[in-house]
Amino acid sequence: MSFLVLDALEKTYPDGTKAVKDVSLEIEEGEFIVLLGPSGCGKTTTLRMLAGLEMPTGGTILLGNQDQTRLTPSERDVGFVFQFYALYPHMSVSKNIAFPLENMGLVSQEVDRLVSEVSRHVGITEHLHHHPGQLSGGDQQRVALARAMVRRPKMFLMDEPLGTLDADRRLAMREFIREQQIESGITTVYVTHDQEEAMALADRIVVMRGGRIDQFDTPTKVYEHPADPLTAQFVGSPGMNLFTGELVVDGTDRYLRSGDITIDADTKALSDIADGPVTLGLRSEYLIPDAEGTLQAETVLVERLGSHCNVYFDSPVGRLVMRTESDISHRPGDTLKLGYDTQHLRIWAGDYARPPLEVSET
Ligand code: ATP
Numbered sequence: 001m002s003f004l005v006l007d008a009l010e011k012t013y014p015d016g017t018k019a020v021k022d023v024s025l026e027i028e029e030g031e032f033i034v035l036l037g038p039s040g041c042g043k044t045t046t047l048r049m050l051a052g053l054e055m056p057t058g059g060t061i062l063l064g065n066q067d068q069t070r071l072t073p074s075e076r077d078v079g080f081v082f083q084f085y086a087l088y089p090h091m092s093v094s095k096n097i098a099f100p101l102e103n104m105g106l107v108s109q110e111v112d113r114l115v116s117e118v119s120r121h122v123g124i125t126e127h128l129h130h131h132p133g134q135l136s137g138g139d140q141q142r143v144a145l146a147r148a149m150v151r152r153p154k155m156f157l158m159d160e161p162l163g164t165l166d167a168d169r170r171l172a173m174r175e176f177i178r179e180q181q182i183e184s185g186i187t188t189v190y191v192t193h194d195q196e197e198a199m200a201l202a203d204r205i206v207v208m209r210g211g212r213i214d215q216f217d218t219p220t221k222v223y224e225h226p227a228d229p230l231t232a233q234f235v236g237s238p239g240m241n242l243f244t245g246e247l248v249v250d251g252t253d254r255y256l257r258s259g260d261i262t263i264d265a266d267t268k269a270l271s272d273i274a275d276g277p278v279t280l281g282l283r284s285e286y287l288i289p290d291a292e293g294t295l296q297a298e299t300v301l302v303e304r305l306g307s308h309c310n311v312y313f314d315s316p317v318g319r320l321v322m323r324t325e326s327d328i329s330h331r332p333g334d335t336l337k338l339g340y341d342t343q344h345l346r347i348w349a350g351d352y353a354r355p356p357l358e359v360s361e362t
Pocket residue numbers: 013014015017018019037038039040041042043044045046193
């Protein structure tokens with residue numbers, strides 16, 4: 001059995017809001033799992049149920065084969081790190097870190113040894129006698145991590161722990177958290193709405209929407225084979241180019257059209273899709289200038305970003321963005337043809353611009 005098992009987990013708040021619906025997951029020991037999704041999709045509620053801060057209204061949580069569903073936070077061997085450091089302002093850094101150990105009744109020599117070991121690990125030894133208010137945001141978050149790590153819990157739960165940091169510190173702390181997690185091997189569930197952070201940190205990403213799991217896969221799979229157009233657009237910077245079309249079946253022939261043009265596609269990829277409206281997706285890096293290409297495009301804007309350029313076009317299928325490593329001499333108004341390797345064209349049944357109406361469950 002997997003280390004952490006969520007089985008048909010549900011949370012309906014007393015006001016009737018169904019925040020989490022039928023969430024089932026199997027997570028292996030040592031994995032770094034990121035819950036990713038837009039605001040309100042149920043990430044925090046799921047994490048709070050793992051922490052014991054919120055009681056599920058349905059389903060079960062097993063950790064290391066033990067049923068944790070109804071346990072209080074203190075009965076679970078988990079460490080939390082939240083967006084707001086939640087340090088005790090009147091206590092020194094050293095006291096803050098020691099607090100959970102003293103609560104466990106450890107003798108002071110052992111407490112001192114563990115505090116000094118974890119402080120060396122997270123690089124805050126010089127701050128042990130300071131108070132949290134004297135530290136930068138990044139250092140306060142290191143203290144919060146040290147406090148969570150000092151007990152070596154069975155699992156870490158982190159809710160947007162980098163949310164309050166500026167861009168530079170976010171990157172440094174992100175690297176640091178991952179390094180520490182790899183070194184400690186402690187299973188971690190991490191919540192963010194930042195897709196880049198999710199891609200950088202996760203062994204596997206849980207993409208959530210509307211309280212449900214949309215996709216549970218490796219970052220590469222989520223990026224290359226998103227489960228649906230919404231995830232395709234949400235993940236990646238820029239998000240995937242999307243446009244609508246139609247799968248036409250003409251005798252034994254199956255092909256794609258978008259407006260008046262035929263869209264090149266891998267014939268095998270079309271065999272599983274019913275005729276009718278489809279949504280098509282292409283990552284910006286797979287579009288290339290190609291004199292034989294079928295997409296006539298007019299340059300609208302060139303963004304030169306140092307390592308690469310994003311070039312925006314108007315085309316018969318709508319606005320497209322192409323990522324190119326080389327500097328490009330195009331100017332707005334220039335026209336060219338664009339092509340792509342058909343292996344990279346993603347095809348979903350249905351028109352994403354007109355999704356079926358969802359019945360409200362609140
Ligand atoms: P965010 O990133 O904005 O925190 P999230 O994905 O973490 O969003 P949740 O905080 O889990 O989402 O909220 C899921 C849904 O549950 C939202 O519609 C939210 O308004 C609702 N919700 C959260 N807490 C409560 C509560 N205590 N009572 C009623 N509804 C709640």
